[in-house]
Amino acid sequence: MPTSGTLVGMPRSSSALDATDVDAVTDAVLTASRLLVAVSARSIAAAGDAITLPQFRLLVVLQTRGPLKHADLAEYLQVTPSTASRMVDRLVTVGMVDRQHSTVSRREIVLALTREGTKVVRQVTARRRKEIAKIVARMPDEARHGLVDVLTAFAEAGGEPPASAVAPEAVWT
Amino acid sequence: MPTSGTLVGMPRSSSALDATDVDAVTDAVLTASRLLVAVSARSIAAAGDAITLPQFRLLVVLQTRGPLKHADLAEYLQVTPSTASRMVDRLVTVGMVDRQHSTVSRREIVLALTREGTKVVRQVTARRRKEIAKIVARMPDEARHGLVDVLTAFAEAGGEPPASAVAPEAVWT
DNA sequence: ACTCATTGTTGTAGTATGCAATACTTTACC
DNA sequence: GGTAAAGTATTGCATACTACAACAATGAGT
Numbered sequence: 001m002p003t004s005g006t007l008v009g010m011p012r013s014s015s016a017l018d019a020t021d022v023d024a025v026t027d028a029v030l031t032a033s034r035l036l037v038a039v040s041a042r043s044i045a046a047a048g049d050a051i052t053l054p055q056f057r058l059l060v061v062l063q064t065r066g067p068l069k070h071a072d073l074a075e076y077l078q079v080t081p082s083t084a085s086r087m088v089d090r091l092v093t094v095g096m097v098d099r100q101h102s103t104v105s106r107r108e109i110v111l112a113l114t115r116e117g118t119k120v121v122r123q124v125t126a127r128r129r130k131e132i133a134k135i136v137a138r139m140p141d142e143a144r145h146g147l148v149d150v151l152t153a154f155a156e157a158g159g160e161p162p163a164s165a166v167a168p169e170a171v172w173t
Numbered sequence: 174m175p176t177s178g179t180l181v182g183m184p185r186s187s188s189a190l191d192a193t194d195v196d197a198v199t200d201a202v203l204t205a206s207r208l209l210v211a212v213s214a215r216s217i218a219a220a221g222d223a224i225t226l227p228q229f230r231l232l233v234v235l236q237t238r239g240p241l242k243h244a245d246l247a248e249y250l251q252v253t254p255s256t257a258s259r260m261v262d263r264l265v266t267v268g269m270v271d272r273q274h275s276t277v278s279r280r281e282i283v284l285a286l287t288r289e290g291t292k293v294v295r296q297v298t299a300r301r302r303k304e305i306a307k308i309v310a311r312m313p314d315e316a317r318h319g320l321v322d323v324l325t326a327f328a329e330a331g332g333e334p335p336a337s338a339v340a341p342e343a344v345w346t
Numbered sequence: 347a348c349t350c351a352t353t354g355t356t357g358t359a360g361t362a363t364g365c366a367a368t369a370c371t372t373t374a375c376c
Numbered sequence: 377g378g379t380a381a382a383g384t385a386t387t388g389c390a391t392a393c394t395a396c397a398a399c400a401a402t403g404a405g406t
Contacts (some may be wrong), residue, residue, distance in 0.1 A: 022306045025317070027326040029305050033209040035331040040206070054362060054393060070385060083363050088298040090361075098300040107371040109386045129199050136198045143326035144198070150323045151201040154317035158308040227393060243354060256394050258355060263392075271390040280353050 029154075038133075043128035047120060050094075059096060059113060059121045067112040069102070096120060129168055202327075211310075216301035221265075224293060231260055232269060232294045233285060240285040242275070269293060 041126060051059075054077075061076045068076070074084035077081050091097040096117030102108035113121070131138060136144060216225050224232075226252075234249045235241060241249070247257035261284060264270040269290035275281035286294070309317055 008353075022302075022309065022323050025309045026302050026305050028321045028328070029209070029309070030301075031328045032205075032324040033213065035328050036202070036206040037208060039331070052361065059344045071383080079362085080364055081364080081385070082387080105372070105384085109385070128203075132199050132202050135327065136202070138330035139326045143323050145325065146319045148197050148201045148325045150316050151205040153312045154308065154320065155201070155208050157202045157311035158212070225392065227375080252393085253395055254354065255356080255396080260393075278403070280352090282354070 012033060035135075039128060039131050043124050043131060046127055047124050051096075051120060051124075055091060055096075056121070056124060058084075058091065059117050060125075062097065062113045063118065063121045067110045068152060069108045073111060092116070127146060207310075212301060212304050216297050216304060219300055220293060220297050223268075224297075227267075228260060228264060229294070229297060231257075231264065233298075234268050235270065235286045236291065236294045240283045242281045242283060246284060264290070272274060 010093065041053070044056050045049065047056070051155055057077060058073070059075060065072075070081055070084055070088070072080045074089075077084060079087075088099065092099055096114055098112045100110045100112070100113050102110050136147065139147070212239070214226075217224065217229055220229070230250060234246060238245075238249065243254055243257055243261065246261075247254045252260075261270055269287055271285045271287050273283045273285070275283050282337060302303055309335065310318065312320070
């Protein structure tokens with residue numbers, strides 16, 4: 001049942017939102033949020049026991065930002081340097097991340113994805129896009145056509161840059 | 174700039190989605206997803222150091238489902254009974270959850286929120302709704318009006334029940 | 347009464363996380 | 377040039393989350 005009766009059709013009293021609007025919208029957003037979180041979780045779980053969610057976030061940062069030093073990586077992940085350092089330890093031992101002394105400063109260490117790490121990121125991302133595409137394809141035409149505009153407006157109102165321009169903070173889950 | 178040029182206007186070739194559609198929609202969904210995850214994280218962080226995200230999920234389950242035994246709680250959270258047991262340990266010691274022997278079966282133990290636990294859930298939830306409402310209020314009217322229908326259709330296509338009917342699995346983050 | 351499933355807990359282990367302390371390197375200033 | 381300050385990574389210590397396996401207590405069915 002698309003176009004539920006909540007707020008389509010009848011012209012509203014200008015810009016002010018009444019309580020019903022806010023509640024309905026908030027419910028809708030929370031519901032969609034649950035679904036998206038579930039999709040994210042599944043796409044990582046499908047990578048097997050090879051990786052955890054925080055580790056995947058780390059790999060994504062390295063892929064999107066390129067080689068980084070520990071301090072920057074920690075900043076992007078919003079964790080402390082010690083946490084980042086130990087996560088890198090583990091990912092190095094399983095061969096997904098590479099540690100190299102910087103050529104310009106002997107105190108810096110440059111982290112980069114290995115071929116294997118790149119492969120894992122690609123697999124998980126592909127699966128996620130596929131799952132989302134499958135859901136989108138099941139939507140009624142009208143709703144699907146509006147999805148891009150509405151979600152973009154929502155993200156912009158929330159100050160989130162589009163998926164193509166990668167944000168420093170809030171790397172996706 | 175509502176109604177971007179991607180797919181509005183020109184009649185499409187029936188139900189099949191071309192690659193451009195899928196990419197645009199997927200990008201929009203991923204972007205919105207990042208924002209929602211960030212909002213969730215902030216609303217919990219604002220609860221102070223009083224609680225972690227997994228602990229909050231546990232409290233939410235107890236609030237929405239009512240008193241539960243350990244096995245059911247673990248099922249809802251999608252963790253093992255041992256994990257649930259130890260999380261409950263911690264929440265009992267800080268006075269947010271109450272353990273009571275069941276009256277009907279001596280091996281069952283009934284878990285319930287304390288007054289304090291209820292308060293924490295209410296605070297975090299209120300903050301989250303407030304943040305979302307603030308974002309929604311910043312959206313252009315047209316997009317905002319479409320949000321409910323579009324997101325509802327998306328959630329339905331993904332098999333997620335509405336926020337009011339709480340799902341057994343995938344309790345929100 | 348005996349067997350078996352249910353239920354919760356504990357032992358053990360690995361990951362994630364932060365704060366504080368430490369060691370080393372670079373930069374800035376005198 | 378030499379010393380102080382800032383930057384960078386790591387390690388020690390503590391806590392939380394998580395799972396698997398083993399175990400104890402209870403309840404149900406025969």
